Amino acid sequence: MIMMKRMFLLMFLMLQFSFLYAGIVVLNGLTHAYKVENGKVYKGKVEIENTGSKPQNVKLFLQDFTYHADGSINYTAIRTNNRTNGDWIKLNTNLITLKGKEKTEVFYEITVPNQSVDPGSYWSVIIVEPVEDIKPSDDKAGVNITSIVRYAIQVITDYATEKAKPDLKFESVKIEKEEGKQIAKIAIANNGNLYCKPTASIEIYNRKTGERIGSYTSIAMGLLPQTSKSFYIDISKVPADRYKAVIIATDEEENAFALNVELEVKND
CATH class of the missing domain: 2.60.40.10 (Immunoglobulins)
Structure with missing residues (x-):
């Protein structure tokens, strides 16, 4: 009986709402x-x-x-x-x-x-x-x-x-879990006066030994002057721990902007 009621309700909703695409x-x-x-x-x-x-x-x-x-x-x-x-x-x-x-x-x-x-x-x-x-x-x-x-x-x-240039600034760096993946979210602002299409990369190092753990890169995205975007980097392969890292934003003209940070990758 409950299943029949649900079926009638579904049919009623389908008749009630008309979607035009x-x-x-x-x-x-x-x-x-x-x-x-x-x-x-x-x-x-x-x-x-x-x-x-x-x-x-x-x-x-x-x-x-x-x-x-x-x-x-x-x-x-x-x-x-x-x-x-x-x-x-x-x-x-x-x-x-x-x-x-x-x-x-x-x-x-x-x-x-x-x-x-x-x-x-x-x-x-x-x-x-x-x-x-x-x-x-x-x-x-x-x-x-x-x-x-x-x-x-x-x-x-x-x-x-030739008289203009992008000026990329890091606004924030977060690590969040999304759909089972560890994602580094790097907010980058273009404080300059020229449109560019940067990529963000992150180089991760062992905090004690300085050994390089790995390097990971986002996709390139367009960034207009006085705007900002979050660049997503999958770092799921990095084991849970605390690390030192260098975050680099590079535009298509090979202009690079870097930031040293400490990261904590968690299991949950």
Whole structure:
């Protein structure tokens, strides 16, 4: 009897809630980067596909964008960020309609100001968002829930890069167990004025003998100026103990930033 009640409840919930998934995908990447000069115009495009079988409206618009190592992500109005390039970018349209299985391209232009700006990286994001038609459902009991997948395409413009540089700082180092693995979480901030794509590595040594236990590396991740991210390194192979360690952040130009720390790896 209890099992039958659960089955009826499950069927009731399935009938009550209708999930609509927009089949919109961006085909040409979520980071578009340009090296720019004063007064010049650069062209780009966003390639979009409707993988569903029904027509889909899609709107596109610009926002400012920042993120931090605690996992917070902020999308705000253009000009909120003092290093925005949102005023430089013009989309050729803000609304498109794609037939089922159709692909299209939305073009944009970046017009760099004639006057000099501070060296470094400027950025904003193009938001690609499916638009669902709102249909009343008075004839049906229950709630209609629409799940929308939004894409944020970073448009990064690097100006006078020879006069700019990243400045990586370590904000925190933690070791936490996740899904049975010991993970070193290294929060790194870019206090400089240039976008970079660093990796974090950790070299672990015996605290008493100085013997090197091992070296472990994270994946590379993009880091915009005045933002921070947590870089994850799996150190599950390191036995439980206290160690000395050197943490190194290295960008793609081989600029390195190091920090000496003591680590404690626990069994639980």
